[in-house]
Amino acid sequence: MDTALGKKDHKSLLIVDDEPIIRELCASALYTYHILLAENGLEALKILENSEVDVVLSDVIMPGLGGLELLQRIKQQRPDLAVILMTGYSDKELILDALKAGADDFINKPINILQLSTTVSNVLEKQEIREELAALKRTDKLKSDFLGLISHKLKTPATAISLFIQNIADGIESPNDADFQQMVSMVQVETVHLEQLIQDLLYFSEATLTDEDLPLEKLDLRKIADQVALALEPAAAGRHIAFHISLERLPDKPVLLNPQRINFAIRALLDNAIKFTPDGGSVSLTGEVAGDRIILRIKDTGIGIPKQELAKIFNKFYQVDPEHTGQVRGFGLGLYYARDFIRSMNGQLYIDSQAQQGTTATIAFPLPA
16 A cells, blocks of 8 residues: 655655554654555565665564564665564563664554654654765765775886886986886886876866756767867877767757766766777777667777676776786776766766677767757
């Protein structure tokens, strides 16, 4: 049973009791919430499989699956879901078992309406505080992980450059040595690597330190994609990668997009394609209309992504590192933010790849009316 007694944006409450009068009494008292009703524990579990619920209010003694068993099943599957038990018994052992199983609070029968409303409100407040604390911990961990990643990424090129300069200062390296020019070339490579890491870091900072709800504007997707591609063409040319751009089939109609986010997404995907394509390979950027969608497709002949890695590629800081060197350029944030930004503009991002056979990234937006 599903009785919507509150607005959709209100918290959802699942009331579980085998007595219809108790269910209706609780639903009436808690009318400001979105109410779901179940006659027993098994029906409650079915509802939880298909509905978003913030609090479960359950009787303890019910035929079939009782409240204590329901509590245990819920906490096994969704440990953060708040559960309040209603009981007419003051059995200390039962209450102790319920607390061990993770019950968030108790209500005694016969039910006091004021106590019922206050208890649900208090449990929801505690739940919100727990969620805020968990979010803060996740944020702190992400910051810590990111700082550690930056330190690791910058250490290798900085150390190589520093050692070379120190050797020159100490007279160990001399322009007259046979290996000097080779060392200079290696330092130049590390210097470029360091510059690219700093550019990536600044680019990510600029792209991500913006408001979540950035306005969408009517923009020419073909023009934006072409500009991003032209900016990255020298990087491909420097490694003798054939770079094909074919956007003529994109529609002339403007698309609702955010300029910073669409630039970031296309750049991140093209940058990945170039980075993971061996010298002499190819990268293409094409556009077309397919049914009711606009499609941008970035295809490369690179190293590809193993099947077991595909599920992880949108995780923050995750990088495909086929040679296990730990020195893949970048910070593992491009795909995460590209997908997030594309979704914020009502689009979708799909990645299709096979190891040693290249990767295809597909961006899809609704076709303007």
